Amino acid sequence: MLPLSFVFFDWERQDEELSDPLALLEALRLNGDRFSVFCQAGNIRLPTKYSPLVTFLEPCIHEVQPEEPGGVFHPKVWVVRYVDEDDSVKYRVLCLSRNLTFDRSWDTVVALDGELTDRTRAISANRPLAEFVEALPNLCVHPLAAGRRRAAHRMADELLRVRFEWPEGFDASECRFWTSGLSGKRSAPFGEKRDQSLIVSPFLSDSVIRDFLMRGRATHLVSRAESLQDIPVDTLKGCKSVHFLRPQLSEEAIEEPRNPEPDEVLEGLHAKLFVIDRGWSASVFSGSFNATNHALERNVEFMVEMVGKKSKVGVDRFLAGEKGVTGFSDLLQIYGMDEVPMPTDPLRQEFDDLFRLLKREVIEGRPRIIVSAGGQPALFNMRLQWNEFPTIADVRVRVKAWPITLPEERAQPFEPDMAFREVSHEALTPLLAICLQCEIAGKKRESSFVLNLPLEGAPADRQDRVVAALLQGKEQLLRYILFLLAAGDGDGDAAASGELATLLQGAGDAADLAITPPCLLETMLRALHRGPAQMERVASLLETLQRCGKSSDLVGPEFQSIWEPIWEVAKQSIAKK
Amino acid sequence: MSLFTWLDYSERDRRKMLEVVDLFKERDTRDELGLGSVRDSFADQLFPGTSTIMTRARYFLLVAWTYHDLEEKKVGSAAIAARGRKAETELIEAIERSEDKDGNIGKYARTALKRLPSSVYWQGLGVWGIRTFRGSLAQYQRSLDRHYSLRLRHGRRSEERDQEHDDLAASNWHGGLIEPPKDFPGTCSLRLSRAEAEYLRERIRLSHPCAGSLLAELAANPRQVNKVDFVWEHPDFASFSLANRNLVNHAQVFSEIMHGAALLYNLILAEQSDWSEGTNDYRDRMEEWAQKVQARMAAFEEWDRTLFWEQAHHGNLRIHPGARDFINAWWDLVLKHQPAKLASLQSARTLIGERERRLKKSLARIDNPRARELWNREAGSAQLEFRWVNSRRILKDIFNGLEASHA
Numbered sequence: 010m011l012p013l014s015f016v017f018f019d020w021e022r023q024d025e026e027l028s029d030p031l032a033l034l035e036a037l038r039l040n041g042d043r044f045s046v047f048c049q050a051g052n053i054r055l056p057t058k059y060s061p062l063v064t065f066l067e068p069c070i071h072e073v074q075p076e077e078p079g080g081v082f083h084p085k086v087w088v089v090r091y092v093d094e095d096d097s098v099k100y101r102v103l104c105l106s107r108n109l110t111f112d113r114s115w116d117t118v119v120a121l122d123g124e125l126t127d128r129t130r131a132i133s134a135n136r137p138l139a140e141f142v143e144a145l146p147n148l149c150v151h152p153l154a155a156g157r158r159r160a161a162h163r164m165a166d167e168l169l170r171v172r173f174e175w176p177e178g179f180d181a182s183e184c185r186f187w188t189s190g191l192s193g194k195r196s197a198p199f200g201e202k203r204d205q206s207l208i209v210s211p212f213l214s215d216s217v218i219r220d221f222l223m224r225g226r227a228t229h230l231v232s233r234a235e236s237l238q239d240i241p242v243d244t245l246k247g248c249k250s251v252h253f254l255r256p257q258l259s260e261e262a263i264e265e266p267r268n269p270e271p272d273e274v275l276e277g278l279h280a281k282l283f284v285i286d287r288g289w290s291a292s293v294f295s296g297s298f299n300a301t302n303h304a305l306e307r308n309v310e311f312m313v314e315m316v317g318k319k320s321k322v323g324v325d326r327f328l329a330g331e332k333g334v335t336g337f338s339d340l341l342q343i344y345g346m347d348e349v350p351m352p353t354d355p356l357r358q359e360f361d362d363l364f365r366l367l368k369r370e371v372i373e374g375r376p377r378i379i380v381s382a383g384g385q386p387a388l389f390n391m392r393l394q395w396n397e398f399p400t401i402a403d404v405r406v407r408v409k410a411w412p413i414t415l416p417e418e419r420a421q422p423f424e425p426d427m428a429f430r431e432v433s434h435e436a437l438t439p440l441l442a443i444c445l446q447c448e449i450a451g452k453k454r455e456s457s458f459v460l461n462l463p464l465e466g467a468p469a470d471r472q473d474r475v476v477a478a479l480l481q482g483k484e485q486l487l488r489y490i491l492f493l494l495a496a497g498d499g500d501g502d503a504a505a506s507g508e509l510a511t512l513l514q515g516a517g518d519a520a521d522l523a524i525t526p527p528c529l530l531e532t533m534l535r536a537l538h539r540g541p542a543q544m545e546r547v548a549s550l551l552e553t554l555q556r557c558g559k560s561s562d563l564v565g566p567e568f569q570s571i572w573e574p575i576w577e578v579a580k581q582s583i584a585k586k
Numbered sequence: 587m588s589l590f591t592w593l594d595y596s597e598r599d600r601r602k603m604l605e606v607v608d609l610f611k612e613r614d615t616r617d618e619l620g621l622g623s624v625r626d627s628f629a630d631q632l633f634p635g636t637s638t639i640m641t642r643a644r645y646f647l648l649v650a651w652t653y654h655d656l657e658e659k660k661v662g663s664a665a666i667a668a669r670g671r672k673a674e675t676e677l678i679e680a681i682e683r684s685e686d687k688d689g690n691i692g693k694y695a696r697t698a699l700k701r702l703p704s705s706v707y708w709q710g711l712g713v714w715g716i717r718t719f720r721g722s723l724a725q726y727q728r729s730l731d732r733h734y735s736l737r738l739r740h741g742r743r744s745e746e747r748d749q750e751h752d753d754l755a756a757s758n759w760h761g762g763l764i765e766p767p768k769d770f771p772g773t774c775s776l777r778l779s780r781a782e783a784e785y786l787r788e789r790i791r792l793s794h795p796c797a798g799s800l801l802a803e804l805a806a807n808p809r810q811v812n813k814v815d816f817v818w819e820h821p822d823f824a825s826f827s828l829a830n831r832n833l834v835n836h837a838q839v840f841s842e843i844m845h846g847a848a849l850l851y852n853l854i855l856a857e858q859s860d861w862s863e864g865t866n867d868y869r870d871r872m873e874e875w876a877q878k879v880q881a882r883m884a885a886f887e888e889w890d891r892t893l894f895w896e897q898a899h900h901g902n903l904r905i906h907p908g909a910r911d912f913i914n915a916w917w918d919l920v921l922k923h924q925p926a927k928l929a930s931l932q933s934a935r936t937l938i939g940e941r942e943r944r945l946k947k948s949l950a951r952i953d954n955p956r957a958r959e960l961w962n963r964e965a966g967s968a969q970l971e972f973r974w975v976n977s978r979r980i981l982k983d984i985f986n987g988l989e990a991s992h993a
Contacts, residue, residue, distance in 0.1 A: 060607050107593055111600050116593040176590040315590060388955060418963045431860055433956040
């Protein structure tokens with residue numbers, strides 16, 4: 010989904026109807042090397058339906074596990090590096106409270122742009138950000154590929170010297186990043202002196218709020234009703250104000266047709282904000298920290314601190330909201346201490362703890378998937394091999410697993426020697442779905458997640474095979490080849506611009522490959538002139554098609570007669586290198 | 587530019603993204619042997635207006651009331667889709683708070699619900715004559731702006747001419763549509779009141795496509811039959827009208843005979859997948875089927891196939907000749923060979939394989955290992971019941987309502 014959104018953004022900007030799935034396919038393949046996603050191991054959601062496109066995401070997803078037992082990797086941070094035409098380097102850092110999901114909750118984002126400066130000394134406010142990026146490869150459950158490790162290292166190094174522009178209304182010399190939970194380091198971001206504080210957090214710990222009450226003169230609290238009811242009334246009474254987010258917009262707000270899609274209404278609080286007034290100034294913290302012990306003592310967390318004038322960004326200002334604009338503060342409702350308690354699930358905590366424990370045991374068993382040839386041609390066996398098989402002694406627990414490419418009906422119970430036999434090429438995947446089925450006090454509950462495991466012994470052309478399976482018919486193949494050839498265009502923009510659109514259009518008209526479009530020869534020659542890299546891509550695709558037995562259906566003699574001599578020349582130039 | 591703000595959410599972008607991902611999804615089909623057109627023909631004749639995804643009878647009223655109400659508020663074509671969705675999802679919450687909520691559509695998906703009750707019941711509402719607007723939900727939504735302006739013009743004129751032109755701005759809903767309770771939609775359960783149950787029963791008995799159907803006949807003679815799995819096992823079968831008995835007989839024979847084909851298809855896949863447990867299971871089920879069919883052989887031999895196809899075409903003119911040929915060929919095999927031998931009969935296996943190949947081309951599971959992997963190990967292997975189970979639930983709601991003490 011992530012690379013798709015990048016690609017979409019390009020499309021929308023160009024305002025060009027290039028909604029060709031093949032373009033998307035190649036964009037996905039190309040962008041795969043350019044981004045890495047780090048996420049808490051065991052927290053990848055199981056998709057409802059498998060898409061073969063996932064193959065291209067496998068190398069980008071890296072599961073991490075904090076060193077602290079019971080700690081969770083919690084940051085929601087994006088770091089993007091841009092290289093401009095004049096080779097200058099720019100960074101954009103996004104610090105969010107939203108996970109990489111389609112949640113519809115109230116979340117915040119801090120977007121920071123900055124330019125790499127040529128100073129030699131580090132900017133000290135950036136140090137936590139650099140340390141955070143530097144630490145990522147070492148937190149990975151499975152070793153990170155050398156190229157990605159180097160990229161992370163370079164980013165960490167450069168980030169020390171990036172001069173960030175801070176949002177309007179904040180004093181750049183005072184703004185900074187905060188991270189916590191790396192190599193045992195804990196931070197105390199909120200300082201000793203606090204005049205007035207505002208805590209916005211969906212989850213709460215009593216001791217954290219009491220710490221605020223102790224150190225500041227007035228504390229305002231905003232949370233979810235479910236969380237507030239678990240906090241002792243004495244603590245809540247100590248707060249200057251306690252609010253919760255109204256569960257839904259009121260009726261009259263919807264009656265106005267101002268909001269054409271009620272689907273887009275945000276619901277539920279997920280933002281984590283701390284506003285602390287000190288003298289004339291105020292600090293606004295935004296990121297992943299909840300007002301909980303877990304956040305402050307166990308998890309890996311990340312946030313930014315922005316400092317501005319109290320009169321502009323302070324607690325009072327935030328609670329008052331902006332005049333004439335319906336915003337967050339308008340949705341707050343005073344929490345009455347005598348509020349009728351929300352129905353809570355008494356077993357939830359117990360189930361959550363059990364699930365977390367089980368996940369950890371499974372992950373620490375270090376499973377790998379070993380592929381070997383099956384009994385029948387073109388079929389394979391996938392065996393699960395463990396460093397240490399998790400001994401799940403709990404009788405209340407059943408665990409089953411299956412490759413996400415297969416229906417859940419094919420799941421197998423956890424055993425030291427598990428194998429999925431006679432599976433097709435398309436079913437080979439490093440992504441293993443695991444379902445934990447637990448029973449506590451007669452109630453059954455399930456938790457499913459996906460692990461991205463090392464896949465050993467799989468054929469090297471897995472990605473090409475997926476492409477081959479997705480290509481339907483000659484016309485699509487030709488367009489895809491044209492796409493590959495044009496994509497390596499040195500001008501950079503050619504691939505994304507009108508030229509390519511015309512190319513694709515031309516190919517589309519010549520639906521039958523017997524009439525080879527005139528542009529093909531030209532495009533191939535140009536690709537050859539630019540260098541053989543893209544030619545190699547095409548050659549490898551054609552080889553795969555041949556192995557799949559699809560080439561005779563898809564590649565006509567006309568095409569062969571153009572392709573072969575040009576590929577011969579390309580091979581010679583590769584040999585020379 | 588750097589900034590600090592709330593994060594937006596766009597359902598439109600999310601949908602768009604999922605649609606593009608969908609372009610690449612692996613295709614799969616449900617109706618494995620292409621029996622759906624014949625099955626639905628009988629289901630439509632026996633239980634008109636029902637569908638397999640319907641849950642409860644009261645939705646027929648809830649949907650009508652919801653849109654009737656939005657029309658009263660003059661919600662225009664541009665806004666109706668969103669407003670309707672909102673009203674329907676709010677109903678989910680109201681039903682969830684009620685004492686009778688079993689079958690609450692969207693209980694899990696809530697606001698993200700894709701298939702709203704209005705889309706599930708739209709067709710049935712027309713068949714039962716509760717919706718008088720002719721056309722799809724989308725056409726209805728588009729027609730509203732015009733509908734309001736017609737109504738307005740007509741309204742003026744009727745004052746002038748003493749309501750002579752009643753037909754000019756026809757209502758979209760049944761003229762006698764029962765009023766919702768005062769506390770609707772704030773409070774809402776899935777239990778029918780007596781008056782509501784009577785209203786629905788009258789619609790089933792009187793609406794043109796339903797009148798005379800088995801559904802109408804069953805509605806007219808309340809009898810709770812919760813444990814009857816197939817309509818031909820209904821205790822009142824002997825007293826059904828002759829036409830309905832004939833229809834049920836055809837449906838029963840078709841269901842019993844074709845069940846073997848579905849089982850054999852799954853057996854072949856189980857064998858090919860090297861799944862011994864499943865192979866044994868499907869073999870057992872084939873044997874069980876063979877015994878039942880053997881016991882019914884006398885009836886099958888007398889079965890008039892010409893009449894059967896006439897009846898099938900009566901309900902659906904578009905039954906593909908391929909489906910017809912396949913069903914006839916399977917039927918011949920069952921008659922010619924001992925049913926117990928069909929599981930190992932090569933010509934029976936070839937027939938099944940050819941059928942799937944013709945329907946699914948290169949995606950046929952029998953040929954394509956990848957397609958076979960996506961088999962959920964249970965492809966249409968249940969015996970056809972022609973929406974009897976759904977209809978039984980809907981009838982039960984109506985019968986319960988008729989017995990209710992509150993009007």
